[in-house]
Amino acid sequence: MKIFKGLAGIGYIRKLKEFKLAGIYIHIPFCRQACHYCDFHFSTNLDSMSRMAEMICRELELRKGYLRGQDIKTVYFGGGTPSLLPVALIEMILGQIAKTYNAGWEEVTLEANPDDLSSEKLATWKYLGVDRLSLGIQSFDEEVLKFYNRAHTAEESKSAIEKARKVGFEKFSLDLIYGFPQPNHDLWKRDLATAIAQNPGHISSYALTVEEKTALGMWSKRGRFTPADEDFVAEQFEILQEQSSKSGYIQYEVSNFGKPGQFALHNRNYWQGVPYLGVGPSAHSFDGKNRGANSASNARYLKVLGQENTPFTEDNLSEDERLNEYILTGLRTLWGIDFDVIHSDFGVDLLSSRQAVIRQMEAEGWLIWKDKNLSLSKKGKLLADSIAAALFI
Template structure:
């Protein structure tokens, strides 16, 4: 289930909540794409040669700002140096205002078969508050255009639990998303990061985060509403209909290797984490000189296991205790039996000798539970 991630660092403007690596100028686009193709070539031995990739993911930033020919060039390079599975998931993150009918058709024709559209909200005032570049009308229209072109794998991103938000506002957003007939939805509570416009406003007292109990109420409402609409919560923030799980992200949560291409992208080969330079100039200069554009972090067995517990516990498949015993020679079941039993009595999780799975109540405390189970 290995995959490749491309970080496309271009955006029209800075969303007030975003702390990802991006730039608002396309001035060095051609040079950066050339260097990304060079990085693919230099890292062609990252995966075993017999392994077919199950996914390619274009994230960012805003990949939909690029032309289809730009994405096609990256895909051509991938196919040259790696083997793609016949039905590999090829996802493009997109903003609604970029998705004209012509551009959607071009993306479809070059092989993009799944769109992850950054809606965030269908409320005009909320979009302005977040400094999004699209309108509520564009958000609805782009989904309908995508379906008309042929995209039947559509995921929408929504943000909830932002300052002064209400369950009524969340319900309105969910009703619109559900009625658009999508098969996947990612819903995230607003996290205010320090080096963002929201972080600066919070520091200066101009913004207040939503109280934790109100955020928890919205989370519970979200889960119940989507379940009634036929969505399965297969990961704490991700919901799918008819098993339309995100192949690429699922591999992350199940500790599969992945290769990240582009400035600020991360890779993981099962033992080491590779962190690309988060500066476009530094990234391109290193590749021009034939140098590695990344630093390497060798993870201890303990760190790898703890990462696996943290991510796997968030999913419906839970934490595989047999895998842990075989791969890390650590008996988590025996070491934490009393703690697990206590959590089970509180209806926070279920467990046996093969796996640990959180209940709905436990998902509200996922990080704390994972932390207490760390090696």
């Protein structure tokens, strides 16, 4: 699970405002080594971790007005690799949040790599208030892990879950990657079966994507790596849907599967338009109307905050952009888009203006109606972005 970039419309905000919900995302921009597929912002130079935590606390203080006093219900440590951060620094950041915000949080998530997890560290996180772990498993196949340049082994993945349960953790999410090029689907079926056998409450799964500035991107450009074709990847997505459903998971967002009562609260709130503050290099924020992002440079981040300024640049959205983002994010979820909200909040009769397109997509079996809410069918989730684009203003 990684940074969702604050894409949301204002309709959900009006519905949820009465609860004064909000979240805080903490981007920890450090990794022990670079995974060959990853294009998120991080550094393998760990020397500035203490200074970074100090400046994250300073940003939390300087931007305390961003969420307009809303209660902080979720905190999410993402990255990067937050599990590399010394526990004293995690304690310092959580303490700053508690001191500066109305922090009656209901969920504190920390992304972790299996090779970082000692029983002592896990117990300390639990004591500090972390109650949910998002484990970067990616695969249970040793050769695939080596190809991805992951630092852990398959056995360490299983051991990490056992250790966490022993110290009292009950909420887990496992990250998995599908679409690794193979002659058949046997590898993916084994990975998925092994993950489900660990009985996590939540699974996040993403297709292997070749990003230009990654090792995979360079290998692909030079002909050293050939990605799987779209049909192969789509078939693996359908296997994921089928097997997770049989095991009691609900696909509440295109890439996220949770058992009843175990949806990731922070993750769900992103897609439902709940405001959140993102701190740390490259972190994104959303205030309920506009979004923005911090500089994606550790050095610049430290320098700017050291001068008592913030590295945040706001992106003011037009009404059409907000509506399109509401459509894009809402359709990806179990709850879909509400045409009454679109009409009342945006002044657009989308149901009438896109009637022919909607009917055509209904005939293809891509859409599901629940009262006046429209969401994607299992088949439609394969085409989520294209379907949303067909409805855009």
